[in-house]
Amino acid sequence: MTAVLHRRGFAAFLFDMDGTILDSIAVANRIWARWAERHGLDAAEILRVMHGVQAVQTVRRFAPAGINVEEEAAAITEAEVAETAGVVAIPGAAPFLQGLPPERWAVVTSAPRRLALRRLWAAGLPVPAVLVCAEDVKNGKPAPDCFLAAARALGVPISDCLIWEDAPAGIAAAEAAGATVIVVGATHPRRLETPHPVVQDYVSFHVEADSTGALTLVALGQEGKRP
Structure with missing residues (x-):
């Protein structure tokens, strides 16, 4: 995670599902x-x-x-x-999501809604107020439609969103939408070649919200303390 993300506040976080907050x-x-x-x-x-x-x-x-x-x-x-055996949360994802203000995050997935709900349940993850699924957009990833729809539903500019992704199609969609991108590498056996910051999971940082509600990532120190 780069210093740029440490310092910047975002209006909302948009999460891909498979490979990003859960491993299926x-x-x-x-x-x-x-x-x-x-x-x-x-x-x-x-x-x-x-x-x-x-x-x-x-x-x-x-x-x-x-x-x-x-x-x-x-x-x-x-x-x-x-078949949900083996569907698990990415380490730290559950408390990380549970700690976010409900109106400040969404899940944006290429899965149909029925499958998305099933996998979130299987992984023990919260269901967000805004869940954009395959049937909600005409053009799926790598088109940016799904992320743009999520930003609209949350009432925030896409340029003020941080999109969490893991797959090339999703990263391309996030880039096309005009958002800032962070890549989750937990399910990749090798480091993904990307110009975007990469994190392995959600255990090494937390989120702080300022007086306007903007979300900022804060890294934890080696002893689990805030730097």
Whole structure:
């Protein structure tokens, strides 16, 4: 986390879900690998690019000719809703989110609402007042529509938001929206190449709100004390 983020106050925090506040990668990879195998597709290629985008976009990109894209995407979603074993919160995410003013944060995900609620519940995370999901926007990530919709719902300028992301599609969407971006690297086996600040989890800092409600990240010292 850079000194720039330490000093700056933000009107709101916008969080991606999968890979950012919770880890569902093992579950998603299992389900998508099964789908790829069933259709004779390259599972490794699908798993490389499917994170952070709507299921229907991935199905449309890879499905063989003649496949009903909407039906296939719906079946994948049902499988993901049913299979929550292994869905866990990113370390420190639960208390971090619980400590934020309810009107100052949102979750912005490419998952359908039913799946998003199921995974938040499975990970023991709070459900925000503003939850922007796949069915809420016409164009999914990497388009900026979802983040712009969340900022509007919170009543704040997108330029005053800090967007928390983990996947290339989401980072591109955040950049296109014109927000400041911070990358969560907890689920990446190798450091993601990005010009944005990277944090591994939510345990090494907390948030302070000033008299206007602006949110500022404050790093903790080595002994867990404020610097």
